[in-house]
Each structure stands twice: as structure tokens, then as C-alpha cells.
Amino acid sequence: NAGVTxxxxxxxxxxxxxxxxxCAQDMNxxxxxxxxxxxxxxxxxxxxxxxxxxxxxxxxxxxxxxxRLKKQNFLLGLESAAPSQTSVYFCASSYRGRAxxxxxxxxxxxxxx
Amino acid sequence: RKEVEQDPGPFNVPEGxxxxxxxxxxxxxxxxxxxxxxxxxxxxxxxxxxxxxGNEDGRFTAQLNRASQxxxxxxxxxxxxxxxxxxxxxxxxxxSYQLTFGKGTKLSVIP
Numbered sequence: 001n002a003g004v005t006x007x008x009x010x011x012x013x014x015x016x017x018x019x020x021x022x023c024a025q026d027m028n029x030x031x032x033x034x035x036x037x038x039x040x041x042x043x044x045x046x047x048x049x050x051x052x053x054x055x056x057x058x059x060x061x062x063x064x065x066x067x068r069l070k071k072q073n074f075l076l077g078l079e080s081a082a083p084s085q086t087s088v089y090f091c092a093s094s095y096r097g098r099a100x101x102x103x104x105x106x107x108x109x110x111x112x113x
Numbered sequence: 114r115k116e117v118e119q120d121p122g123p124f125n126v127p128e129g130x131x132x133x134x135x136x137x138x139x140x141x142x143x144x145x146x147x148x149x150x151x152x153x154x155x156x157x158x159x160x161x162x163x164x165x166x167g168n169e170d171g172r173f174t175a176q177l178n179r180a181s182q183x184x185x186x187x188x189x190x191x192x193x194x195x196x197x198x199x200x201x202x203x204x205x206x207x208x209s210y211q212l213t214f215g216k217g218t219k220l221s222v223i224p
Binding site: 031033040041042048050090099100101105106 | 121156210
């Protein structure tokens with residue numbers, strides 16, 4: 001039982017490049033989330049999903065897109081990376097009705113130069 | 114103004130000390146509250162829940178004061194292994210999809 005996994009763990013991008021971060025969970029959770037964490041800013045919600053095929057915007061969605069084609073996977077895309085997107089990205093998941101108990105992945109450290 | 118606010122610290126305390134963190138929230142619709150712990154360069158993990166009557170788990174006690182809209186976390190007999198960042202989170206209740214996190218309070222327990 002791996003819990004929540006994220007790939008890649010580290011990545012360096014040049015400005016304007018694109019990439020996709022993959023989150024996978026094996027707990028059969030309905031809800032999934034993408035956060036970014038920056039020094040002094042705390043955890044900020046980018047996008048979330050309450051089920052397969054549905055996504056919604058969080059607090060800081062600009063510059064990101066997401067997809068949830070399968071229940072266990074939640075993808076975060078950066079179409080044209082900017083230095084302001086340098087951050088640590090965490091994926092999380094929870095059961096429906098228990099959004100307070102979120103299980104986080106180990107994070108992806110992204111640097112955009 | 115952020116919905117959930119915490120003193121960022123750092124709190125530097127000697128082993129064996131008692132330390133308390135506070136967290137204030139602005140959304141009176143928030144129904145329940147939680148403390149998450151985040152070790153350096155790791156992911157956050159749920160530490161404990163805070164309900165109206167408070168909650169105690171070993172050396173950790175969490176209290177809620179609805180009138181003043183704040184919650185607290187008390188750690189007694191601090192251990193070196195308690196060194197981490199503690200995140201406060203607010204939940205609006207059944208039907209809500211999100212947690213609102215504070216920025217975290219960093220604790221360093223010193224030998």
C-alpha cells in the first residue's frame with residue numbers, strides 16, 4: 001500500500017517549457033488536491049477534484065491545468081513555466097466527506113530558471 | 114486577511130519545556146479544526162483533531178475557543194523529535210471539499 005505517490009521528485013525547467021506532474025493514490029479516495037508551498041506563504045490550493053472527470057479551481061489556479069481521467073490519478077500541467085512557479089508541489093487525497101483528513105504525497109520540488 | 118493565521122515562529126524551546134501555539138480563524142462558519150505536522154522537507158501529516166470539547170493525545174492537547182475564534186496546541190515535556198512545523202487547518206463541515214491551512218508555526222526543540 002503505497003499511499004500517495006508523486007512523480008517526479010525533482011525537476012528543473014527553463015522558462016516557457018511545459019511539464020506534467022503525476023499524482024497517484026491507491027486508497028480509493030474520491031477527492032484529490034494539488035497544493036503549492038512557498039516560504040512564508042504556506043500551503044495554497046491550486047486545483048482539486050471530487051471525482052473522476054471533475055475538477056475545480058482552488059486559490060491559485062492561474063498558469064496550471066489539471067485532469068482526472070482515472071480515479072487514482074490526478075495530473076497537474078504547466079503549459080508555459082514561469083520563475084514564479086518555482087515551488088514545492090504537494091498532491092493530497094481524502095475520502096468523500098472526510099476532506100479534513102488529507103493524505104499527502106512526498107512532494108515535487110520544481111525550479112524554473 | 115488570510116482565513117487562518119498563525120505565528121510563524123520559530124519557537125526555540127529546551128527539551129522538557131511546555132510550548133503552546135495559537136491559531137486564529139476568521140470564518141465563523143468553520144466547524145472543525147485540525148493540527149497537521151510537517152517535518153523539514155517532508156509532507157504534512159494529520160496530527161490531531163480539535164473539537165468543541167478539545168482533544169488530548171499523550172503530551173499533546175488541542176483546545177478550541179469559538180467565542181474568540183482561536184485554537185491552540187499545547188505540547189508538554191517537549192522532545193527533540195517534536196521539532197517540526199505545525200499547521201493549523203479549518204474545515205467548514207460536511208459537504209465541504211477543502212481544508213484551509215495556516216502558514217505554520219516552526220518549533221525547534223533544543224537539547
